[in-house]
Amino acid sequence: MFESQLSRKFKGKKVKISFKDYNPPSSLSPIRRTPEIEPQETLLDSFAQKKEEELGLSEKRFEVPLSRKTLFGFWSFVIILILILLGKTFQFQIIEGQNFSAQAQENKFIFYSIKAERGVIYDRNFNQLVFNEPIFDFVLDTRELPKEETEKVRILEEISKIIKEDFDNLEKKIKESNSAEVLISKNLDHQTLIILETRIKEFPGFRIEKSSIRDYTGGNYFSHLIGYIGKISAEEQKTDPEIYSIFDYVGKDSLEKSYEVILRKNPGKLKIERDAKGNIISKEIFKYPQSGKSLVLWLDSEFQKKVYEELERGLKAVGLKKGAAVALDPKTGGVLTLVSLPSFDNNIFSKEISQEEWLELEEDPLKPFFNRVISGEYPVGSTIKPLLASSALEEKIITPEKEIYDQGFIEVPHRYNPEIVYRYEDWKAHGWTDMRKAIAESCNVYFYYIGGGYGDQEGLGPSKIKKYLELFGWGSLTQVDLPGEEKGLIPDPVWKKSYFERPEDQIWRDGDSYNLSIGQGYIKVTPLQVATGFAALANGGKLLKPQIVQKVIDSEKNLIEEIQPEILRENFIKPENLQVAREGMREAVIYGSAVLLNDLPVKAAAKTGTAEIWKKGEKLYDTWITVFAPYENPQIVLTLMMEDVRDLSTLTVLPVAKEILNWYFAREHNF
Numbered sequence: 001m002f003e004s005q006l007s008r009k010f011k012g013k014k015v016k017i018s019f020k021d022y023n024p025p026s027s028l029s030p031i032r033r034t035p036e037i038e039p040q041e042t043l044l045d046s047f048a049q050k051k052e053e054e055l056g057l058s059e060k061r062f063e064v065p066l067s068r069k070t071l072f073g074f075w076s077f078v079i080i081l082i083l084i085l086l087g088k089t090f091q092f093q094i095i096e097g098q099n100f101s102a103q104a105q106e107n108k109f110i111f112y113s114i115k116a117e118r119g120v121i122y123d124r125n126f127n128q129l130v131f132n133e134p135i136f137d138f139v140l141d142t143r144e145l146p147k148e149e150t151e152k153v154r155i156l157e158e159i160s161k162i163i164k165e166d167f168d169n170l171e172k173k174i175k176e177s178n179s180a181e182v183l184i185s186k187n188l189d190h191q192t193l194i195i196l197e198t199r200i201k202e203f204p205g206f207r208i209e210k211s212s213i214r215d216y217t218g219g220n221y222f223s224h225l226i227g228y229i230g231k232i233s234a235e236e237q238k239t240d241p242e243i244y245s246i247f248d249y250v251g252k253d254s255l256e257k258s259y260e261v262i263l264r265k266n267p268g269k270l271k272i273e274r275d276a277k278g279n280i281i282s283k284e285i286f287k288y289p290q291s292g293k294s295l296v297l298w299l300d301s302e303f304q305k306k307v308y309e310e311l312e313r314g315l316k317a318v319g320l321k322k323g324a325a326v327a328l329d330p331k332t333g334g335v336l337t338l339v340s341l342p343s344f345d346n347n348i349f350s351k352e353i354s355q356e357e358w359l360e361l362e363e364d365p366l367k368p369f370f371n372r373v374i375s376g377e378y379p380v381g382s383t384i385k386p387l388l389a390s391s392a393l394e395e396k397i398i399t400p401e402k403e404i405y406d407q408g409f410i411e412v413p414h415r416y417n418p419e420i421v422y423r424y425e426d427w428k429a430h431g432w433t434d435m436r437k438a439i440a441e442s443c444n445v446y447f448y449y450i451g452g453g454y455g456d457q458e459g460l461g462p463s464k465i466k467k468y469l470e471l472f473g474w475g476s477l478t479q480v481d482l483p484g485e486e487k488g489l490i491p492d493p494v495w496k497k498s499y500f501e502r503p504e505d506q507i508w509r510d511g512d513s514y515n516l517s518i519g520q521g522y523i524k525v526t527p528l529q530v531a532t533g534f535a536a537l538a539n540g541g542k543l544l545k546p547q548i549v550q551k552v553i554d555s556e557k558n559l560i561e562e563i564q565p566e567i568l569r570e571n572f573i574k575p576e577n578l579q580v581a582r583e584g585m586r587e588a589v590i591y592g593s594a595v596l597l598n599d600l601p602v603k604a605a606a607k608t609g610t611a612e613i614w615k616k617g618e619k620l621y622d623t624w625i626t627v628f629a630p631y632e633n634p635q636i637v638l639t640l641m642m643e644d645v646r647d648l649s650t651l652t653v654l655p656v657a658k659e660i661l662n663w664y665f666a667r668e669h670n671f
Contacts, residue, residue, distance in 0.1 A: 115211055116265035117555070119292030121226060121255065123301040124550060126557070129222055132212040133350075136193050137247065138163065138185040142174060144205030155203050159184070162195050178234070179246045186352060187213065211247070214256075218301070219345035221308050224371045225299065225338045225482075225548065227254025228346040243267070252349075254371070255548060257483050259295060262552055266290040293560055296551040298334030303327075306663050307337045314656035315341060315642060322643035324372040324527040325660075330535040330634045332565040333544030335480070338528075340376075344368040374478075374485040377524035378641065382442040382593075383609030383624045384469075384519035386581040387533055388460070389435050391468035392450040393577035397458045398435070400580045406430035406445040410454055412510055424448055424514050439584025440592030442608060444518050451517020452510060462492045462513050471572040472533035473543050474525050479568070480546040488529055491522035519611060530626055531639040534607075537578055538628040538637055542570040586631055596654045597627065601665040604629035606657070610648065621645040625653040629661060636664065 121130040146152050156174075160167040163185045174182050184206070188196065196208055214229055216222065230252040237244045243266060244250070250264070251257035267289050307325050315323050327336040344361060361368060370376070392398050408429035414420035426444040430437070438446035453459025460468075470476055475490035489495070493508035500506045515521030528546060536543040545566040552561040585605035588594045594606035609624035623642045628634040638660065640653045 115209070116267050116289035117212065117291040118214075118229075118265050119263040119294040119555075121263075121295045121297065123297050123299050123304075125300065126296065127301050129217050129226060129297075129301060131215040131217070133215045135187040135211050135213050137183060137209045137211050138188055138196060139207055139209050139247070140174065140182045140184050141180060141205045141207070142177070142182060143180050146204060155206075159203060159206065162199075163188075163192060181246065183247045186211075209247075213249075213350040214347075215350065216346045218305065219347050220343040221305050221339075222301075223254075223343050223346040224340040224373070225254055225297075225304075226346065227256035228252055228349040229256050230349055253369075253484075254482055255295065255297075258481050259549065263292045263295070265292045291555045294553050294555065294557075295549050296553060297548055298329065298332070298336060298550045299338070299548070300336055302667075303664060304337045304339065307660055308339045308341075308343075310656050310659045310663075311339055311640065312341055314652065318642075318645065318647070318652055320642055320644060321366055322372070324376060324641045324643075325639070326373045326527050326531045327636050327638045328531050328535045328544075328546055330539040330544075330628060330637050333532075333535070333546050334550060334565075335546055335548045336636060338373050338548070340370070340372040342366045342368045371482070371484060372641070372643070373527045374480060374482055376526055376641075376643075377486055377488050378526075378622045378643070379521070379523050379611035379613065380519040380525050380530060380624060381609035381611035381622070382444075382519060383530060383607055383626060384517075384523075385442065385447055386439055386537060386585055386607050387469060387472050387474075388447060388451055388465065388517060389439055389584065390537070390573050390577045390581040391464070392460055393435075393580060394468070394573050395460060395464060397460065398450050400435040403432040403434050404438075404446050404449050404457065406433050406443055408445070410445055410448050410514075412454075412514075415510075422511060424511070435580060436584040436587055437592075439581060439607065440587035440590075442588075442593045447517045448514045452513030459513065459517070462508060462516060465513075465516055466490045466492045468573075469533075471543070471569065472536055473568070474529050474533055478526075478528055478532050478546050480528060481548050485528070486526060488526055489522060489524040491516065496522075519609060527639050527641050530624070530641075531637050534626045534628060534639070535637045537581055538605075538634040540575050541573055541578055543568045543572075582631075585628075594625065594627070594654065597658055597661070600629065600658070600661050602629050603631035604661065605631050608654070613644075615644065618646075621648060623648075623652045625657050627657055627661065629665070635668075636661075 117132050120128060120132065122128050146155065156170055157167055160170045163170075165185070170184070173184070185192075188208070193208070196206075200206060200208060216226060216228070228251075229249040232244055232246065232248045232250045234246075236250055237246055237248070243264065245267070251260040256263065307327070311323050311325050315321055321342050323339075323341045325337060325339040327338075328334065329336055348357070393400065406426060406429055409423050409425045412422045412424065414422070424444070427442070430441055430443045430445070433441070433443050433446050435446070437443065448454055449457040449459065451459050451465060453461065466475070469490050475488050477485050477487045491512070496508050496512070497506040512521060516523055532543065532546055545568055547563060547565070549563055551559060551563065553559055582605055585607050586603070588608070589597045589604050589606050593608045597604050597606055604627050606625060606627040609626075611622045611624070613620050613622060621644075623645050624640065626637065626639045628637045638657060640657055640660075642652050645652055
């Protein structure tokens with residue numbers, strides 16, 4: 001009560017009350033006393049009152065509570081701020097946590113590739129045809145370059161002087177790289193390597209890496225067979241980024257390409273741990289490197305060199321440069337030799353070949369990169385005749401003993417105008433001729449009869465000719481283990497109708513059948529297809545897949561896989577019908593078109609062929625020979641072809657075949 005009264009009376013004033021002399025009376029009536037007020041308090045109260053009046057303030061205003069709107073805004077701001085902080089925490093920890101963790105790990109650990117060796121290649125006698133020659137490359141990890149631009153430029157200028165490369169080119173190479181690691185210089189020369197090794201610590205991010213290049217023994221002798229390697233493309237690298245780096249080289253042609261997965265190395269990984277300042281804490285081999293597996297071929301390297309040299313010599317003797325040779329083992333399908341001329345030295349790809357050098361080879365009209373054995377498509381001429389003879393016997397349209405009179409030509413009148421007569425020539429008049437003689441002497445008229453039909457003699461016709469030639473492997477891929485094979489062409493009425501645009505050109509005429517019967521006209525066959533077909537004739541009717549590689553081995557020459565012979569088809573022609581064709585080929589060596597081979601160390605059977613072609617208005621010839629020997633138990637089927645022969649009066653393929661087979665059997669049987 002007393003306090004409330006004081007509060008009302010002296011409200012807003014500072015009052016000092018002393019109770020030192022106060023003695024409360026016995027009654028309960030209040031005693032009024034005048035409070036003691038200090039002078040300065042009076043002065044201050046007056047001053048405060050005056051200020052309130054000047055500013056329009058009142059004591060009451062200071063006691064008004066905050067409005068709900070203000071409080072709501074304040075707490076809303078606090079809640080939003082907390083939600084933002086929680087959201088960012090969720091984003092960094094949950095959503096992007098793995099990315100940040102990976103970046104942290106990446107900054108902490110660096111993985112370097114540990115090089116391994118690519119597999120090598122041996123011939124059948126384990127003569128090594130491909131070696132890995134050690135080299136040293138100069139590599140940059142751009143993540144390790146200094147961040148300061150001036151320091152980075154200083155280092156690059158020093159590097160450009162040492163490796164003798166223009167600074168702008170070096171800088172451009174680094175900027176245009178799609179990877180953190182950049183190959184600065186490949187295959188350092190000895191002097192540059194020594195300088196860099198002594199100063200490598202001055203150049204952060206740069207390192208010297210041991211690598212290897214291919215050294216191909218013999219170069220030109222084996223280039224179409226073995227191929228070469230080249231710098232990996234971005235697309236190739238993406239096929240297996242765990243195996244390949246942007247610095248790798250991969251197979252670009254022939255065996256190097258078709259056996260890339262087997263030959264390629266499997267690199268290891270070195271894990272380097274660093275602290276926050278980039279200092280190396282530890283090194284650990286994260287994955288051990290594995291060398292590629294190696295190949296053992298059916299090829300005999302000495303035989304390959306002999307065939308190459310003899311074919312090149314034979315071509316040069318008649319002013320030619322283009323030819324092909326292939327030999328098969330008729331029991332396994334193994335490729336004993338494969339030569340395409342002109343050739344090229346595949347060692348040029350082990351160094352940095354310039355664009356000008358590449359274009360010079362690529363645009364060479366002789367096409368040295370072109371593998372004529374598997375990709376060249378040619379008319380085969382009379383080489384077709386033994387296969388056609390066995391097909392006619394299989395169809396029972398003629399017997400081996402039936403004789404046909406050959407006067408040197410046949411004449412066929414136009415079907416609508418008898419006054420028009422077409423003549424189909426033979427190279428000479430053979431007189432009365434049976435099947436064996438027709439093969440031995442390469443009688444065209446006989447095969448006009450049994451191929452296209454003439455007089456009362458029924459012919460096979462184009463559809464059956466196509467059927468049987470395809471059974472012998474012509475007109476389709478042989479499936480050889482090399483890239484770039486062409487399948488050739490066996491024409492028939494269906495093909496002609498779809499190929500030509502003008503209706504008059506779409507008609508299959510009698511002349512088309514007669515031309516096909518002697519291997520002329522639209523027919524196109526590769527030398528490998530010819531050898532494959534004759535291997536089936538030689539071995540009694542088994543069409544084998546030609547195979548370059550015989551075995552896969554490891555770096556210690558331990559056997560990993562032996563590739564078994566593969567029969568594509570068999571029993572498509574009776575052995576007795578094939579035997580007649582074989583006998584005709586044997587007679588060709590005894591007294592016929594291949595008599596030059598009659599004095600070989602072993603008995604042989606052969607068929608020659610001459611196909612007429614026109615190039616730029618000039619009549620030329622592709623000349624062929626296919627031989628198998630020994631006759632009773634064939635070990636080899638050899639096919640040779642010379643392209644664009646101008647003068648048939650000179651002997652071409654026969655002398656070459658003789659030299660090759662003399663050498664082969666003299667060595668094999670120690671004659």
